[in-house]
Amino acid sequence: MSQTTSAHYRATGALPAPSRRWWTLTTVALAQLMVVLDSIVVNIALPSAQADLGFSNGDRQWLGGYLTENFDWRWTLYINVVIAIIAIVGALLFVTHVPRVGPRPKLDIPGTLLVSGGLFGLVFGFSNAETDGWD
Numbered sequence: 001m002s003q004t005t006s007a008h009y010r011a012t013g014a015l016p017a018p019s020r021r022w023w024t025l026t027t028v029a030l031a032q033l034m035v036v037l038d039s040i041v042v043n044i045a046l047p048s049a050q051a052d053l054g055f056s057n058g059d060r061q062w063l064g065g066y067l068t069e070n071f072d073w074r075w076t077l078y079i080n081v082v083i084a085i086i087a088i089v090g091a092l093l094f095v096t097h098v099p100r101v102g103p104r105p106k107l108d109i110p111g112t113l114l115v116s117g118g119l120f121g122l123v124f125g126f127s128n129a130e131t132d133g134w135d
Contacts, residue, residue, distance in 0.1 A: 050056075
């Protein structure tokens with residue numbers, strides 16, 4: 001620790017924020033970038049490559065079709081199990097436990113209720129938009 005950090009710790013009793021917060025911010029930013037890139041690939045690059053290679057939409061979806069024809073449509077959802085296992089192994093390897101210093105922060109109950117209600121309203125509204133007359 002530097003002298004400034006040591007003096008801050010002695011004065012306040014709080015450790016400085018860990019440097020991994022920048023890795024977290026970078027990961028979240030890259031995840032948001034992947035959402036944009038995914039829409040570009042699906043809407044622009046994939047149809048162009050599909051037309052160049054002479055594939056139809058049915059040819060492109062052979063795995064899902066194979067699973068639903070020979071098994072059940074629920075089998076297409078089991079890919080999430082593989083992704084969850086990879087995520088759990090990654091978390092066990094790379095996420096370290098940081099002991100809490102000081103009192104536990106309080107939960108913002110009104111904010112949690114407002115955000116939950118707002119997200120419910122958005123999902124409910126978009127889900128029922130077509131059937132309830134939003135054309």
